[in-house]
Amino acid sequence: ESQKQYLSGFTYGADVARAVRKLPILSGAANAGSTVAIGGGNRVDKQAVQAPSSPEQAAYEAQQRVIASGKKLSREELAKQKKNPLDLWGEISHRAQQNVFPKGDDVFLTKFQGLFFVAPAQNAFMCRMRIPGGELHAYQLEGIADLSEVSAGDYIDVTTRANLQLREIPANQGMNILYGLRELGVVCLGSGGDNIRNVTASPLSGIDPDELIETLPIAKRMHHYILNHREMYGLPRKFNIAFDGGGRISALDDTNDIGFHAVRVPEAHADQRTPMGIYFQLTLGGITGHSDFARDTGVLVTPDEALEVAGAIVRVFLENGDRTDRKRARLKYVLDEWGFEKFLTEVEKSLGKELRRVDRTRWERPEIEDRLAHIDVHAQAQTGKNYIGIVLPVGRMTADQARGLARLSRRFGSGRVRLTVWQNLLLTDIADDDLPEVQQSIRKLGLDYAASNLRAGLVACTGSAGCKFAGADTKRHAMQVAEYLEEWLTLDTPINIHVTGCHHSCAQHYIGDIGMIATKVEVGDDMVEGYHVHVGGGWGKDQGIGQLLFTGVPADEVAPLLRGLLTAYLQQRGSKEEFFVQ
C-alpha cells in the first residue's frame, strides 16, 4: 500500500516519508512568537496578543469573550484553541507515514483538511473535496477516478452540495489523496469541520436558456475568497453559501445559511441606488435540519457586491455565533436571538456601508424551476448544443464510469462536467448530431440518462455504510424503496424521496415530498433499522417543512407503506401539494 504511485508519479513510501520526517509538527504552540496575519490583513506580533492558537484573531477574541462571560467553550472550541486545525498538514503527514488514524480531538481537527475518520462505520478515511459551483474538468474527474482506485474504494460519491467524496481510504493513503487532489487543482481545505462548505451555484449556469444571471463564476470567486481569507476558517460551526441564477435547476439556496437568488428589478427608482437590472435577493439562516429555511432580508445586492457582503455576514457570525453549545452554533440562532435588523446593522458596520433595502413590490422573482431538468437530454441556450443529465443511483459512480464520462465530455462536449445538488452529473455542450452516440455510450457504461419520476428525485445521505451518526443504511434502503415502488406504481409527476440517516439531515428529509429519517425500531425482542416518515416538504416556490406522518416504521415496511400513500395520492389528488400537505 505504502508504495503506491499517485498522480505525479511520486512514490509515497520512500520519498514522501523521508520528506515528512524532516517536517516539524506544526501547532499553535510551535508557532508561538511568530508573526501572523490576522483578519483584515493587519499584522501583529503573536506574543503581543498572547499567542492565540485559534485559526484567527477574531475567533480567538470570540472565544475569550465566552470565557470572560463565565461560560464554558464547547469541546470542539477547546480543541481548536489547543491546536490550530489549519496547521495540521505536517502532523497528518506524520500519521500517514506511521499508518495510523487520528484519535480523540484530532479526528475533529483533521476534518479541516478534508479527511474524515469515519469509524466505526468504516475503519477508514473519507475525503471530501471542494468543487465550487459543481463544475470540474474532465482531467480532474479522471484523476479523481485514478486516485479512488489507487488509494480509496474504487468509486466516487456525488453529495447534496454538488461535491465529491472518496471513501474507504486507508490510514497511509489519506495524504496521497490530498497530494493527488492538489496536483489536480482540487482543494479540500475547509470541506469539513467548522468551515464554509462547498459553494454551490445553478448547475446550468451559462447554458440555461431561462436563467437571469450566470452564477458559476461568482461561486468560483466566492470559493477563492474563502481560501484566501484565513479568518473565514474561524467559525463557530459549519456554514453554507449558495448562488441561484433563477433558472431551471434549483441550487436549493433557501436551505443555505446565505442564499443569493437572482431577481429582476424592472424599473429604476428615484433613490438612484437601485437601477433596473438583475440583483440577488439576500436570504439568511437556512438550516432545514432545524426546520428553518433561509428567510428574506429585504436586501438586494448586485453580483459585484455579493462577495464582500457574504464576507461581512460570515465575520459577524464568526464574532457572535454560539461557541458553547454545538446545537445552537449556527447562523439561524444568532438571527433568532437578535432579529434581522440588528444582524443587518452589524453587517453594515463590518462592510462600512449601508445595504440596499428594496421594497418587495419593486422586484420580480421568476419561478421557472423544472424538477426534471437535471436528468435526460435538454437543449441549451446555445443553438445546436445540448446537455445530458445522467442518473447516478443515490449519487455513486464507479471509477470506470467516471473515467468513461470524462472521456465522453472531452470527445463530444466542452471537456468539463457539472454536478448538481440532486447528486447527479451533467455532460454539457453535446452537438445535436452526436446525441445518439453519446446516449448509447452512457448506457454502455452501465448508467442511464432517463429516470422515473421517482428515481429522478431520490436523494440519500451516506448512511450506516460510511457514517457513524447513521441510524440506518440509507443508500441501500433508498434504492430498495425506489425499486419496489417502480414495480407497483407509475407516477406522472416528480415525487422527491429524501432519505437521511440522522438529525444532521444531509439528505434534507424535511424538504422532500416524502422525507425519511432513520431511527431504531423495536420489533419483538430486537431493535431494527427503521424510519420516521415526513410528507409535504418542498423548496423554492413550494417551500415547506415536511410534517411527521408515521413514526418508527421498520425499514422493510417503508416501501409498502409508501405504496399505499402514493396510491391514495394518485386516486384522490387535487394537487400534489394539497394531498401531501393536508
Ligand code: SF4
Ligand atoms: Fe451521516 Fe447523519 Fe449526514 Fe447521514 S445525515 S451522512 S447519517 S451525518
